[in-house]
Amino acid sequence: MEITERSLWTLIHGMGFGALYLLACAGALVELYRRYAPGDERSVTARDEVFLRTYLMVMAVLAWLAVLSGAYIIYPWYRAAAPAGTTDLSGFPQKLLMASPRTIGWYSMGMEWKEHVAWLTPISITMAAVVFLHYGREIKNHPSLRSAVLGFTLISFVAAGIAGFFGAMLNKNAPVQGGATITMMQGEK
Amino acid sequence: MSAQSKGNGGGLPNGAGAAAILAAGIGSFALAVLAIAADKVAAIKSLMIFWKPTGPLSGVTTCTIVVWLAAWLVLDRSWTKRDVALARVSTVALTLLMLGLLLTFPPIADLL
Secondary structure (H helix, E strand, O other), X not given: OEEEHHHXXXXXXXXXXXXXXXXXXXXXXXXXXXXXXXXXXXXXXXXXXXXXXXXXXXXHHHHHHHHHHHHHHHHHHHOOOOOOOOOOOOOOHHHHHHOOOOOHHHHHHXXXXXXXXXXXXXXXXXXXXXXXXXXXXXXXXXXXXXXHHHHHHHHHHHHHHHHHHHHHHHHHHOOXXXXXXXXXXXXXX | OXXXXXXXXXXXXXXXXXXXXXXXXXHHHHHHHHHHHHHHOHHHHHHOOOEHHHEHHHHHHHXXXXXXXXXXXXXXXXXXXXXXXXXXXXXXXXXHHHHHHHHOOHHHHOOO
């Protein structure tokens, strides 16, 4: 069982940071919606407050790690220029996608949207984390503030979902691969 | 976004939250505007190449972060100790965020 260095980084970016963010986002939305509703008379304990503060900060870290690893580690491999005369484009994912009318849309629409829309996620969730860090359970007394934080968190979920979907489809059509090979396990014949 | 009287029934004023929300909206919209500008104007595209392996994306996102944080700093300094018309601020911020989301969608950006 082997994996290349570039595939491993793609896995860390997509599954480690991106997918984990999406899972965490669903939890944050439920927590903010149910426990911090203005009319809800059940008390939010200091422990609940610390939990959500930590949870949102971890989400912000995940979101930043996802976009930074995507833009500065994987994207350069994706858009690497193929030397003139190269016929095997498997090491040049962007050029591979552009080479066929069946796949060019993944480049012109998919990657073009993904590479930008993904950045809405860390901006939105960092804001949500900082606002909750500042207000904590008192956010219940500011319904408009809570609604806005919920709105931004929801859009961060949508943006991360778009980026995740196109990331998975791009990697299916033109995988980022190469670099050193890492042997994970020796199989039996 | 007119300022209102200080305090919110003895609680924290909403200004700091409003500043963070509006700055995030501004940052999101700036991302879309910079991405479109770098796509449409060759001079801006080359100007946005801060790091060659990542191309114009490096400049677009770095400038977005600068705009977002600068807006946050300015708004926070003005609003942090007072209450503002939060419903209006939120509406503007969410509109900017939605525009950011829509304008990064290539078929819509190509119409401009």
